[in-house]
Amino acid sequence: xxxxxxxxxxxxxxxxxPSASTVxxxxxxxxxxxxxxxxxxxxxxxxxxxxxxxxxxGDRLEIVTFVGGG
Amino acid sequence: xxxxxxETPLKFGxxxxxxxxxxxxxxxxxxxxxxxxxxxxxxxxVTVAVRRVSLDSKQPGILDFIDRDRYVLxxxxxxxxxxxxxxxxxxxxxxxxxxxxxKLEVLGDRLTLLPDPVETLEATRTLVKEGxxxxxxxxxxxxxxxxxxxxxxxxxxxxxxxxxxGQGINxxxxxxxxKNSLSVPMIVDAGVGTASDVAVAFELGADGxxxxxxxxxxxxxxxxxxxxKHAALAGRHSFLAGRIETKEYARPSSPxxxxxxxxxx
Numbered sequence: 001x002x003x004x005x006x007x008x009x010x011x012x013x014x015x016x017x018p019s020a021s022t023v024x025x026x027x028x029x030x031x032x033x034x035x036x037x038x039x040x041x042x043x044x045x046x047x048x049x050x051x052x053x054x055x056x057x058g059d060r061l062e063i064v065t066f067v068g069g070g
Numbered sequence: 071x072x073x074x075x076x077e078t079p080l081k082f083g084x085x086x087x088x089x090x091x092x093x094x095x096x097x098x099x100x101x102x103x104x105x106x107x108x109x110x111x112x113x114x115x116v117t118v119a120v121r122r123v124s125l126d127s128k129q130p131g132i133l134d135f136i137d138r139d140r141y142v143l144x145x146x147x148x149x150x151x152x153x154x155x156x157x158x159x160x161x162x163x164x165x166x167x168x169x170x171x172x173k174l175e176v177l178g179d180r181l182t183l184l185p186d187p188v189e190t191l192e193a194t195r196t197l198v199k200e201g202x203x204x205x206x207x208x209x210x211x212x213x214x215x216x217x218x219x220x221x222x223x224x225x226x227x228x229x230x231x232x233x234x235x236g237q238g239i240n241x242x243x244x245x246x247x248x249k250n251s252l253s254v255p256m257i258v259d260a261g262v263g264t265a266s267d268v269a270v271a272f273e274l275g276a277d278g279x280x281x282x283x284x285x286x287x288x289x290x291x292x293x294x295x296x297x298x299k300h301a302a303l304a305g306r307h308s309f310l311a312g313r314i315e316t317k318e319y320a321r322p323s324s325p326x327x328x329x330x331x332x333x334x335x
Binding site for chain 2: 010011012013015030031032033036037038039040043045047048062063064065066067068069070
């Protein structure tokens, strides 16, 4: 029996996450430091104090970081 | 090298810089070379781009190679073609960098990477309203530069020539016109190919120069960064020193009187 899951979109790709997922748990899974990224949830900036709120089915996430640029 | 008393730090927003050189962090062969080049240039402010993280492979983070006690991060909106995308990118950059500084770049053409003036102006207005310190990239159009200043930009950044082209300062007269008309600082951004381009920009009155490719893709980026540092100082001091007028004919540097020659040469 598989864990209940939710379908979300991360950086334009469909992903299936455990149903109790949060941004914090997703970043941990992706081995990303929260201090080094910024997150958009459904096109709105998600402030760091909201990373522990549960994600819902159909949520669209953008996770970005800094790269070299001019 | 001592700094003449007439020189002051470059200030805009809540920021202040002794070095008037701004460096990009893109296109370096390695992050180690980038770190060395940044140090050699003496810059205190570096641009970074905002991009999606890779979900598959863990990449080395550029922030591991940028000492934030030494360099102020200047997130850019590079690669955006609409005001809307640029605004979103700026907001993400502010969230990631915890700083309200943004280099606004809204492009209008994929071949020349020239900025879209209409979208640029709209994005400048919105970001200023949202409390950003906006450094706006623009063409070398003096009227557009004033529009950007009126929109509330902290700095106007006219291009020397197209991004990454290495053509230098294509329209020095416009750069001077822009500088003379603005009350906010002008940082010449883009097109620098070699050190003399930096010197020329400062001699024209630029308050700062931002460059990336000219250093990153030089055969020896660290040495080129050193050259850029010296060119910035040379050009800036030259500007402040006040150059002589150009004349049509020669003027002797040695006295005309007391010469032993008798012929009238």
